[in-house]
Amino acid sequence: MERKIRVLVAKAGLDGHDRGAKVVAAALRDAGMEVIYTGLRQTAEMIVEAAIQEDVDAIGISILSGAHMTIFPRIMNLMKEKNVDDILLFGGGIIPEDDLKKLKEIGVGELFTPGTSTVEIVKFLKDWVDKHPKN
Numbered sequence: 001m002e003r004k005i006r007v008l009v010a011k012a013g014l015d016g017h018d019r020g021a022k023v024v025a026a027a028l029r030d031a032g033m034e035v036i037y038t039g040l041r042q043t044a045e046m047i048v049e050a051a052i053q054e055d056v057d058a059i060g061i062s063i064l065s066g067a068h069m070t071i072f073p074r075i076m077n078l079m080k081e082k083n084v085d086d087i088l089l090f091g092g093g094i095i096p097e098d099d100l101k102k103l104k105e106i107g108v109g110e111l112f113t114p115g116t117s118t119v120e121i122v123k124f125l126k127d128w129v130d131k132h133p134k135n
Helices: 019-030 044-054 068-081 097-105 118-131
Strands: 006-011 034-037 058-063 088-093
Touching: 006 019, 006 044, 019 034, 019 058, 019 088, 019 118, 044 058, 044 068, 058 068, 058 118, 068 088, 068 097, 088 118
Parallel strands: 006 034, 006 058, 058 088
Antiparallel strands: none
């Protein structure tokens, strides 16, 4: 039996707009993935700890607050501190083009901007997990 892809979807910081995160979470579930949705106002520490405890393949962060250049690097640093190198960090939201490039340079897998098809997000995750199987 094929192992289900496990994804943690979170809203970090004070951003209270979670419609997009819920749409993505539902699309991932509809595609056969197991989704853990942490809800609003999570800290980077809470997100990384939950990802480790839930043994997820990926962490998806939704950010509309403008705090992406603080939150993504903080999560990446925590993942490095805890030697978490087998979990993909990806996300989406309103992120300027220059910031998209900088975040990818520090190791964020992919960042999806408004209007991205959920089919594209599902395909990206399936492809990534196929290329990075957990032991």
